[in-house]
Amino acid sequence: MIQTVVYIALICVAVAMITLLYRVIKGPTLPDRIVALDALGVNIVAMVALVCIALDTNAFLEVILLFGILAFIGTVAFSKYLEKGVIIENDRNS
Amino acid sequence: MKTSDLILQTATKLILFLIVLFSVYIFFAGHYTPGGGFVGGLLTSGAILLLLLAFDMKTVQTILPFNYLYMVALGLLFAIGTGAGALLFNTPFLTHAFGDIHVPVLGELHLHTATLFDLGVYLVVVGVTMSIIQTIGGDE
Amino acid sequence: MINFLILPILIPLITGVLLIFANKSIMLQRWIAGLSAFMTVVVAAMLVQKVKNDGVQTLNLSNWDAPFGITLVSDMLSALLVLTTSVVAFACIIYSFKGIGEEREKFHYYAAFNFLIVGVNGAFTTGDIFNLFVFFEVMLMSSYVLILLGGTKIQLRESIKYILVNVISSALFVISIAYLYSVVGTLNMAHISVRLSELSGISQPGIVTIIGVLFLIVFGLKGAIFPLYFWLPGSYYAPPVPVMAIFGALLTKVGVYSIIRTYSLFFFEEAGYIQQLLIVLAILTIVGGLIGAIAYWDVKKIVIYNIIVAVGLILFGIATMNQDALTGSVFYLIHDMIIKAALFLLVGLMAAIAGTSNLRSMGGMIKRYPGLGWTFFLAALALAGIPPLSGFVGKLLIVQGGFASEHYWGAAIVLMSSLFVLISIMKIFINGIWGKPRAFENEERVPYKKLLIAPVILVILSVCYGVGADFVYPYISQAAETLTNTNIYIDAVLKE
Amino acid sequence: MEILMAFVVGILFMSATYLMLSRSVVRIILGTTILSHGVHLLLLTMGGLKGGAAPLVGENASSYTDPLPQALILTAIVIAFGVTALFLVVGYRSYKVLGTDNMEKLRGNEGND
Amino acid sequence: MKMIEIAKLIIVAFILIGAFFHLIAALGVIRLPDVYTRNHAASKAATLGVLCILLGTFLYFYFIHDHFNSRVLLGILFMFLTAPVAGHLLGRAAYHSGVKMWGQNGPDDYKEYIEIKKSEKYQEYEAYRKKIEENIKAESK
Amino acid sequence: MSLLHLAIIAPFIIAIFVPFFYKYIKGVHTGWFVLPLPILLFVYFISFISSTSNKQTITESFSWISSLGIDFTVKVDGLGLLFALLITGIGSLVVLYSIYYLSKNTEKLNTFYVYLLLFMGAMLGVVLSDNLIVLYAFWELTSFSSFLLIGYWYDREKSRYGAQKSMIITVLGGLAMLGGIILLYLMTGTFSITEIIAQSDAIINHPLFVPALLCILLGAFTKSAQFPFHIWLPDAMEAPTPVSAYLHSATMVKAGIYLVARMSPVFAEHALWVWLIAGFGLVTLFWGSFSAVKQTDLKSILAFSTVSQLGLIMSLLGIGAAALHFDELNPAIFTVATTAAVFHLINHATFKGSLFMVVGIVDHETGTRDIRKLGGLMNFMPITFTIAIIGAFSMAGLPPFNGFLSKEMFFTGMLSVLEMDFNWGILIPIIAWIASVFTFIYSMILVFKTFTGKYQPEKLEKKPHEAPIGMLISPIILASLVIIFGFFPNILSSSVLVPALETIMPGFSFDVKISFWHGVNEELLMTIGVILVGVILYFTLSKWRGVYGLFPEKLALNRFYDNSLDWMQKGSYGITNAYMTGSIRNYLAYMFTFIIIILAATLFGKDAFAFSTENVAQIEFFEVLLSLIIAIASIAILFTKSRITSIILTGTIGYIVSLFFVIFRAPDLALTQLVIETISVSLFLLCFYHLPKKLTEDPLSFKVRNAIISVGVGAVVTLIALSAHSNKLFDSISQYYIENTYTEAAGKNMVNVILVDFRGFDTMFEIAVLGIAALGIFSLIKLRKNGGKKVEDK
Incomplete structure (x- = not known):
């Protein structure tokens, strides 16, 4: 039962990803794309979790946490870029 | 206009600890579960990168006053040294040794020279990533 | 000591690492770099002798048996090339002391240089196809750094092209390895050879041929064979003289070496198709190189195009695949490494004195710089293969092998290429070294005598190499023998 | 799956090639990163896909996937990262120094006379 | 029904809910009119979805394999922590990079705030405030 | 290493010391230090005469590259000795002459004598070595020492050109x-001339025989300035006159003749050898003499005269070789030709040497060599004039000088062609006769236009006077030899000539008796005819000079040479510039096209394409969707104009790739790929601050071209991947890793264990690569900042 559900869920997430990809490509603004990318990252995390169940292995559970971290870093970088154009400031107090 | 990144900074302070801990875990667990020097090192640099994003170069430099190029060289020396240790025993370069040592209080301690090698990898990866980011970020 | 053959890789590696620490003091860097380069030469010479006495040397790294771990293999060919590399590197280091400029020295020039040597020596020594890729990358990465170091306009512009081409070739290299791995399921070169030769009983699958062609493309990109050399002239033009010399002397040769190695080990049974291809490409390479060498009035360009000619020559010998031609190729390979380095250094010195590399604004250098003039003259003759200088024996054997294998036209073109090489290189002598003496702007600034030391060493070596060919010959023929009789190599690696 | 992957890899190579042939330095660099993705996927595919459990001892599985290509890819990934980083810096340095990112304007034929 | 069956049911429910939320989030990102609303959909619905799925995964391994995996829990925690921050940063970045709002929502309060901050009076006030702060600092020393 | 080797090497050894003599002993002309050497060598070689005249040959061997059959074997036989004597003898005289000719104050004597000694040693090596490769080595050395000597005044444009x-x-x-030598080696298996001669009968029918013959002849013809390769010789006259006297008349140009003589026993069996040598010789003889007449520069006249005389000797050798080729004819008829060749060789050295020296004196004392400016020098330099008369008359073939004798023998040789059954044979003596007429004319021009006629002091740079005695010694000696050989032609025959002849034509007996008067025969009549016609033509020179104008300048060989060099330069420049555009995109397009074509051709040509659905992993629907995402994203990148969008899309691809890694059970890869992707994206964003906002677009035509190429690359990669996967011929070695990871390497994560242990070496250098990259980025960014302009390339 679980396997079937997982496969259904996988397809759902994949469909969601394609939809998000449409947003990434279409835009129309940059923030739109980044929002979609961020959501895409979240979907990937979900997918990894589902694949873990599907393969019945805990080998990839590290990936989940790691990807959570990285998606965050990526989003921060993008938003800083959008806002300031430079993502690492030399000295923000000056 | 200047904006304050208070939310980000606060969150970063919280999360940073988590990331570093996780990276250390991933580094040490590498021989048994997925991970290792590469990922560990990269993740550590990811943490520092986050720090850089949330704060700025100057602040980070005061917190972590490393010369990252030296760190690279040090890491390489570690890796080479692990390999060259084998030269002393006239075994082929990079031959690893491992064994369990019984330490009275801690119990069985699993020791592996591969960990030293991986430490070299870790140092190099952190050093490289950070020196790249720092050099580019510091370029006006 | 079983780890002996790793030393020519290890010494520069450790030196490179130490030099990163030593970036504060230029004098210290020079000392370290010079001493270690000298040590490498000594070690490499000892290695050659060891291979001569004890046969092929192997080292199973990390103590894993042959097909599973990485194996370093020093047969005579690789030992000789390592020795030559070390010698050339030593000369270029000496030249760098006065010729590279303190700015670059401060910014890790010597470290990058040592890493380059690591890559080259490693590529010559390794017996594992993926490890070869890694060493290629070490070499390429250091070459990127060296070509960029200083960041002048031309360097930046050309390095983009250089990096791009090499990224592509690296990608192709990896996919070739991937295909090969898919087919044979192993990475150790000797093991691949064994497995491929087991195939010959069955009908030889075309897939092996296509992988062979792919490898030819990959190494051809590095080694600059006919339609793949376009990137070379521009890229080699950009960096400062000692870097140019080491590039010209070593980098393409690594590609050529890899072609020799893979073809003798893997694709020998496909000789029919690939051999024809290689011969055609080799001839076209020679012709293309010659056309370029004659075309220009820029001293650097002339020498650069001569690299291509030499690659074609060596490849022709390899493609011919008989004992004579292979011996000749190996002879010529080593000669070319030495003499190209010498020529680049000399030409660079001329350009430094004149303040330009345009031949039309040089002239009469022999009056003030007779040493330079005569060294250049000797180097030029050696390049053209005039006996008894070093290029001759190799060329003789290649042509002889070519005629013997009935590739008459190819061999004739190889023979006649000497004439055009001579024309192109003598153009420099006649117009730059002879000619009306002029006053040059940089004359006072160039420490001419100190810079001349390195090329003089190399040219003397080259002369000795040619005149003492009889002394060298046993080594070379041993190297060629390993190539024709691959069982020597395979047995040594797999210990069967 | 391998067949599908072969096509995916082909598409990655195609777009990478197209990008590398374009004028803009940024696109070229992007092309190289996509190229490396293609290469890594190909290497993995060539090792055989889904041959068993993840290569971790103790997965109590009857067979494991081939760990060797994975190790090779790891090496290749890291190297590709180094190259990309350097290439990126070269790209922007050259844009600053030469004032253009158009490869057509970066011909430069020193010594060609 | 055995315990394990119940557990399975719970897991299935979590996974299905998670997948559903993902679809909803994707729909939102596609259909909603401007970046702020889309951001809202992405950061709320998708996060909820992934949390559900992660929880399902955790429970799966906990119940079926009797394996307590702290990393997944940490991951859940992490997601919980970072998703709002990321959403906030994105929204702010979008705003500052000048993306127009849809126009059918309520008044733009933030704009008012920025305008106040930019106004001359506020600047004077700021300068005054800084001066006093410095004075206090100097005195305390 | 024997004394003989030492004799050959001695010039090189002395050459090393010459610069020191020059530098430290300023007071004495460096030539004096050099002079003893050729004299000593001359004496040394004379000592061999007794043995060679007894048909002995002295062979000394010294191993050089014996592994390749290259040994420095020296062999003294008649032919070699003759040349050795010539080289050292004339060499002594030239050195003596040069001491007076070149001022020690203004000239770079050190280089001059080094070159000269190099040449002398090389030439000795050519004529004495028995090993063809060694011979070739010395041969090239003569070429290069000649090159250096011609370019002695390197600041002159013409010197460099010549x-x-x-x-x-x-x-x-x-x-x-060299090619010929290699072919010979392949046929016989040896480089030794002696052994090749021994096998000559066996190889005549070998398919490589004719190519070898042609190659060797090409070498000989170019060196001996045979038509059409003679064009270098006149330009070589830019060398100082002693050099011209030595190299370009007496010795180096005769190396070709030596080679032909030396190789005659090998090749003369073949008809081609006979006809080619005789034919080219005759053409050269005629053309050289014909061209000499129109020259106005004294040295040019001599140059063309040398060309012509070399042709004469060559043709004689050719006719002589007929004796070896035609068995049915009486060999005695033809041996005369060879005898004449060798005899004339000596004579030519004497009279041409003296004439060059005379011209040198004229040049030295008047400052010009242009016969239009010269005239009436007889009164100022009577001794020189006398020598000139002797030399020129000998050259013209007038009695009682040695030239007359060899000229007569030459006619005999040419007439002997008539003995052969050859339709156009009569042409040969006719051409020879016409050439002799021209020879007569230019000889007269040489002497009389210079020494008689109107004295034009205003055109001369210096006031002419007789040369110093030192300068005159050498020409006097040579001139007296001309007379001595003329009156006593046989003093050399048994000791020098016969041994040489027997080497050229082994198996023939020679009984050389050259007599001054042999009755009124055809030869004498021909000579008289030459004189009569010659005198008439000489005096009517101005009337028929217009003939030379008939030859269009365009067809001239020099023009051809210049044009082809020019064309070569321009053509190669055009070609190279056309494809070396400096545009990396073009290069990549070429390379990719090549790669696609060659791979596709191999794929289908070698039937390598295979497709099997066995062995493939199963496929899930969501995986197809994921593949679709990668495909869409990667294609979308191509069309996006915004760099941020492309980086987002690249990031998407990277993330999906790592998802694939998860699906394909590669946790380590997934982890690494994710982190790397994120950090690379950050790096991109970091750098975007410094990069242009918009991506440059291509015009449509380029897009189409690029699209075709990219589709090709993608297709080829896919096809090969399919075939490679369908051809899994062996199992992977990785079973070993799976089995041993825990037991032997004490790890559980196989990938990590491979990375740090099994293939730790890879990893070590991989991190080295990273380190180098960091180093490079660091230096690239920092160096500029601190360095400023200093780093700009020197």
Whole structure:
């Protein structure tokens, strides 16, 4: 039962990803794309979790946490870029 | 206009600890579960990168006053040294040794020279990533 | 000591690492770099002798048996090339002391240089196809750094092209390895050879041929064979003289070496198709190189195009695949490494004195710089293969092998290429070294005598190499023998 | 799956090639990163896909996937990262120094006379 | 029904809910009119979805394999922590990079705030405030 | 290493010391230090005469590259000794002459004598070595020492031009000769001339025989300035006159003749050898003499005269070789020709040497060599005039000088062709006779236009006077030899001539008796005819000079040479510039096209394409969707104009790739790929601050071209991947890793264990690569900042 559900869920997430990809490509603004990318990252995390169940292995559970971290870093970088154009400031107090 | 990144900074302070801990875990667990020097090192640099994003170069430099190029060289020396240790025993370069040592209080301690090698990898990866980011970020 | 053959890789590696620490003091860097380069030469010479006495040397790294771990293999060919590399590197280091400029020295020039040597020596020594890729990358990465170091306009512009081409070739290299791995399921070169030769009983699958062609493309990109050399002239033009010399002397040769190695080990049974291809490409390479060498009035360009000619020559010998031609190729390979380095250094010195590399604004250098003039003259003759200088024996054997294998036209073109090489290189002598003496702007600034030391060493070596060919010959023929009789190599690696 | 992957890899190579042939330095660099993705996927595919459990001892599985290509890819990934980083810096340095990112304007034929 | 069956049911429910939320989030990102609303959909619905799925995964391994995996829990925690921050940063970045709002929502309060901050009076006030702060600092020393 | 080797090497050894003599002993002319050497060598070689005249040969061997059959074997036989004597003898005289000719104050004597000694040693090596490769080595050395000597005054444009020309042509020939030598080696298995001669009968029908013959001849012809390769010789006259006297008349140009003589026993069996040598010799003889007449420069006249005389000797050798080729004819008829060749060789050296020296004196004392400016010098330099008369008359073939004798023998030789059954045979003596007429004319021009006629002091740079005695010694000696050989032609025959002849034509007996008067025969009549016609033509020179104008300048060989060099330069420049555009995109397009074509051709040509659905992993629907995402994203990148969008899309691809890694059970890869992707994206964003906002677009035509190429690359990669996967011929070795990871390497994560242990070496250098990259980025960014302009390339 679980396997079937997982496969259904996988397809759902994949469909969601394609939809998000449409947003990434279409835009129309940059923030739109980044929002979609961020959501895409979240979907990937979900997918990894589902694949873990599907393969019945805990080998990839590290990936989940790691990807959570990285998606965050990526989003921060993008938003800083959008806002300031430079993502690492030399000295923000000056 | 200047904006304050208070939310980000606060969150970063919280999360940073988590990331570093996780990276250390991933580094040490590498021989048994997925991970290792590469990922560990990269993740550590990811943490520092986050720090850089949330704060700025100057602040980070005061917190972590490393010369990252030296760190690279040090890491390489570690890796080479692990390999060259084998030269002393006239075994082929990079031959690893491992064994369990019984330490009275801690119990069985699993020791592996591969960990030293991986430490070299870790140092190099952190050093490289950070020196790249720092050099580019510091370029006006 | 079983780890002996790793030393020519290890010494520069450790030196490179130490030099990163030593970036504060230029004098210290020079000392370290010079001493270690000298040590490498000594070690490499000892290695050659060891291979001569004890046969092929192997080292199973990390103590894993042959097909599973990485194996370093020093047969005579690789030992000789390592020795030559070390010698050339030593000369270029000496030249760098006065010729590279303190700015670059401060910014890790010597470290990058040592890493380059690591890559080259490693590529010559390794017996594992993926490890070869890694060493290629070490070499390429250091070459990127060296070509960029200083960041002048031309360097930046050309390095983009250089990096791009090499990224592509690296990608192709990896996919070739991937295909090969898919087919044979192993990475150790000797093991691949064994497995491929087991195939010959069955009908030889075309897939092996296509992988062979792919490898030819990959190494051809590095080694600059006919339609793949376009990137070379521009890229080699950009960096400062000692870097140019080491590039010209070593980098393409690594590609050529890899072609020799893979073809003798893997694709020998496909000789029919690939051999024809290689011969055609080799001839076209020679012709293309010659056309370029004659075309220009820029001293650097002339020498650069001569690299291509030499690659074609060596490849022709390899493609011919008989004992004579292979011996000749190996002879010529080593000669070319030495003499190209010498020529680049000399030409660079001329350009430094004149303040330009345009031949039309040089002239009469022999009056003030007779040493330079005569060294250049000797180097030029050696390049053209005039006996008894070093290029001759190799060329003789290649042509002889070519005629013997009935590739008459190819061999004739190889023979006649000497004439055009001579024309192109003598153009420099006649117009730059002879000619009306002029006053040059940089004359006072160039420490001419100190810079001349390195090329003089190399040219003397080259002369000795040619005149003492009889002394060298046993080594070379041993190297060629390993190539024709691959069982020597395979047995040594797999210990069967 | 391998067949599908072969096509995916082909598409990655195609777009990478197209990008590398374009004028803009940024696109070229992007092309190289996509190229490396293609290469890594190909290497993995060539090792055989889904041959068993993840290569971790103790997965109590009857067979494991081939760990060797994975190790090779790891090496290749890291190297590709180094190259990309350097290439990126070269790209922007050259844009600053030469004032253009158009490869057509970066011909430069020193010594060609 | 055995315990394990119940557990399975719970897991299935979590996974299905998670997948559903993902679809909803994707729909939102596609259909909603401007970046702020889309951001809202992405950061709320998708996060909820992934949390559900992660929880399902955790429970799966906990119940079926009797394996307590702290990393997944940490991951859940992490997601919980970072998703709002990321959403906030994105929204702010979008705003500052000048993306127009849809126009059918309520008044733009933030704009008012920025305008106040930019106004001359506020600047004077700021300068005054800084001066006093410095004075206090100097005195305390 | 024997004394003989030492004799050959001695010049090189002395050459090393010459610069020191020059530098530290300023007071004495460096030539004096050099002079003893050729004299000593001359004496040394004379001591061999007794043994060679007894048909002995002295062979000394010294191993050089014996592994390749290359040994420095020296062999003294008649032919070699003759040349050795010539080289050292004339060499002594030239050195003596040069001491007075070149001022020790203004000239770079050190280089001059080094070159000269190099040449002397090389030439000795050519004529004495028995090993063809060694011979070739010395041969090239003569070419290059000649190159250096011609370019002695390197700041003169013409010197450089002449030097280059001589080098190109002689090296061309040299290489051809090397080819011939290699072919000979392949046929016989040896480089030793003696052994090759021993096998000559066996190889005549070998398919490589004719190519070898042609190659060797090409070498000989270029060196000996045979038509059409003679063009380098006149330009070689830019060398100082002693050099011209030595190299370009007496010795180096005769190396080709030596080679032909030496190789005659090998090749003369073949008809081609006979006809080619005789034919080219005759053409050269005629053309050289014909061209000499129109020259106005004294040295040019002599140059063309040398060309012509070399042709004469060559043709004689050719006719002589007929004796070896035609068994049915009486060999005695033809041996005369060979005898004449060798005899004339000596004579030519004497009279041409003296004439060059005379011209040198004229040049030295008047400052010009242009016969239009010269005239009436007889009164100022009577001794020189006398020598000139002797030399020129001998050259013209007038009695009682040695030239007359050899000229007569030459006619005999040419007439002997009539003995052969050959339709056009009569042409040969006719051409020879016409050439002799021209020879007569230019000889007269040489003497009389210079020494008689109107004295034009206003056109001369200096006031002419007789040369110092030192300068006159050498020409006097040579001139007296001319007379001595003329009156006593047989003093050399048994001791020098006969042994030489027997080497050229082994198996023939020679009984050389040259007599001054042999009755009124055809030869004498021909000579008289030459004189009569010659005198008439000489005096009517101005009337028929217009003939030379008939030859269009365009067809001239020099023009051809210049044009082809020019064309070569321009053509190659055009070609190279056309494809070396500096545009990396073009290069990549070429390379990719090549790669696609060659791979596709191999794939289908070698039937390598295979497709099997066995062995493939199963496929899930969501995986197809994921693949679709990658495909869409990667294609979308191509069309996006915004760099941020492309980086987002690249990031998407990277993330999906790592998802694939998860699906394909590669946790380590997934982890690494994710982190790397994120950090690379950050790096991109970091750098975007410094990069242009918009991506540059291509015009449509380029897009189409690029699209075609990219589709090709993608297709080829896919096809090969399919075939490679369908051809899994062996199992992977990785079973070993799976089995041993825990037991032997004490790890559980196989990938990590492979990375740090099994293939730790890879990892070590991989991190080295990373380190180098960091180093490079650091230096690239920092160096500029601190360095400023200093780093700009020197």
